[in-house]
Amino acid sequence: MEGAGGHRPPLIREGPVGRYILKRLLLAIPVLFGVSVVVFAAIRLIPGDPAQIMAGQAATREVVEEIRTALGLDRPIPVQYLYFLRNALRGDLGRSLFNGAPVVEELAQRFPRTVRLALASMLVAAAIGIPAGIVAATHRLSWVDTFVMILALAGVSIPVFWLGLNLILVFSVRLGWLPAFGHETWRHLVLPAVTLGTASAAVVARMTRSAMLEVLSQEYVRTARAKGVPEGRVIRRHALRNALIPVVTILGLQLGTLLSGAVLTETVFAWPGVGRLLVDAVLARDYPIVQGTILLIATTFVVLNMLVDVLYAFLDPRIRYA
């Protein structure tokens, strides 16, 4: 990871930001189209019949056939895909095969909860990861550095459900400070955000450390020190601002991961977001929900990547769109 991401090449150095964004958005169309084809085909190719699951083990074949016809699952898959595409372009992602709820409605209800959890986790990741990385870099090869890096290794290695259950055990069951599940208030957010943010904090700490080390060895830092600039000021003004560029990239990409990878955290804390929705839908072969959720996640990734690139240029004076 040492130094990685520090030289992310900007895609466009010239032209107005607006044109750049437009181009990125146009590029997103074939990406999302490809995703929709793959998801549509893949979920139908794995064995398991939604009509059978819906009807229950005990249903007669007649009932299963009736349900399959009612759901339009008896039509050839390419035909089903064309129907899906036509409706999707109109903003209609269909209805859940199981509870009949419109997919768009379901996502609109759950996505904000996942966003809330992801943003809070990112806050945790940044608040812990950046200071830890700075401390490790400024105390390079000392016991502080070793300690922080061991913690970081533990952070990425600990399974989410183990950490989550232990946090519940300590802060909810033993101390009674925070609720074990639910999503109504900010107090409900603390434990899941720490659980989900820990691994990202570890990644951010390692990235901050290596970026800081790289910057601290630059000549302008040596010059600043030679001029007698106080060490604190060297670190804040001269080193940190430049070291943050790759860190911002990593944070942006982590946000994408947090938005789509919160499945285990959402399960442990009974947090009804899109991660759990997706897993439940895959297990139940609820095709429209699977398609809608994955499209949403893919869109989120595309948009976040674009924002990171724009922000990147904003932070790095060497990169300009205009």
Added chain:
Amino acid sequence: MSQVRTVGVALVLLTVLILPAISAPVAPQPGGTLVIGRGADSVTLSPYASAAPDAEVIAHIAETLYELTPDGRIVPRLAESLPRMGPDGRSMTIRLRRGIRFHDGTPFDASAVKWNFDFILNPENRAPFRAILLGEVTGVDVLDPYTVRLNLRRPFVPLLAHLTHDFLAIHSPTAVQRAGGMRPPTGEPYGRQPVGTGPFRFREWVRGDRIVLERNPEYWGPSKPLLDQIVWRVIPDDGARVLALEGGQIQVAVRVPPRETTRLALNRALRIERTSSVRTIYIAFNNQKPPFTDVRVRQAFNYAVNKRAIVQTVLGGAARVSDAPISPGIVGYSPIQPGGWPYDVNRARQLLAEAGQGGGVNVTILHPTGRYVQDAAVAAAVQAQLRAAGINARLQTMEWAAYLAYTNQPPDRTPVEMFMLGWGTVTGDADYGLYSLFHSSQWAPNGFNRFFYRNPQVDQLLDQARSETNAARRNDLYRQAMTLIWRDAPWIFLHSESQVTGLRREVEGLVVHPTERILAHTAWLRR
């Protein structure tokens, strides 16, 4: 004076300290909210329901004509008395209670019952349980405002048990229309805002999160509901659900994993209840595929498996060794071999040798993972035990949806040799537990006889029992059929599951029903 005071103080102290300790059961106290943590959300609260998480919520809102008590009796609920069968057995006349109103104020009467049953009977509405529960009913007549008659295709005695099923609960026809009707496959939009006659009224449903019911102050029944609210919360992770119970965020946790029970038993704020379930777990043979076409081989497998040890160790005692193809608490059950199929490895080896399989048997056993309590561990235990009898079993698991499809292929195409499944006789009547599984008309993929068992005598007995109105004679027919099935050994008869429920001490009067539903009709919270 001071002596009087001392005595007085002592008396007061005595009262304060001792009286609560010796005071007998506290009278039920009204009020409070009961929060139940469970693993899965409901799908619909309408007659389109198809699983236990739907049924247990519906049971509080809408009521059935008859009720199956936890000890397996059928008693009238919205009906006034047990039904009268027509002389030819092809009709069932039911008198209804008077003066009952739905939560929306409209009256409960014969026309409401007819409307509900007509809706389910109409094939266009595609209610998933139509064929299973009302398959033999041809129509419903209103004889007078409080009497209905169900007309039957042929005499069909299990119908009475079917009428206890929550999927046949009576909903308010007016409310269904006002909500915009019920559309297949899940009864939307009414299915999200049900209206019945029950002790609790629907209040709120946040999908994937919680369902909230509130007390119906005008409930007609003799025992009035005490709780202000019942809340079902979805907590999918077993461990997290148990922790929420320990932390007091929920008062009831369903499906406590066996590994947790010893630890939780030490917690004085909690108690653990084990309730038998009507769900039977078995490992079936493909009865049409050699060597399982030979009854001696099937019996040998049964001798080779130590079910008692599995129940004691793998399941922590939270199960009951099967002594019949169905479980106790079901109408028509009787023990066929008390204590279960005996464990006798030598007898197993001997039977295999007689069947020409003395050189060892190789077989693949399919099992689900996470569907039944400790299912994968049970399969592993069976595998280890079979080895002692010279049987080399390979285990294979798959995700549930794929598993259901894989084990549901016709006999000429299926590659399956042995597989583990469970069957919950949720109607509480032996017909549902035996006919659907062992009758030869039910071979997969048409029915649930996925192991291709066929015995003409069993078929005949099961057919006869469907129309036998005399309870004693009917029980006898089932006993005969089960004896034949037991001897034929189309399964390894394993166990029936127990439901392990964790409760906080303050919860009283909660019923964990053998049909895998938590019923809080009479529950209350001690304060």
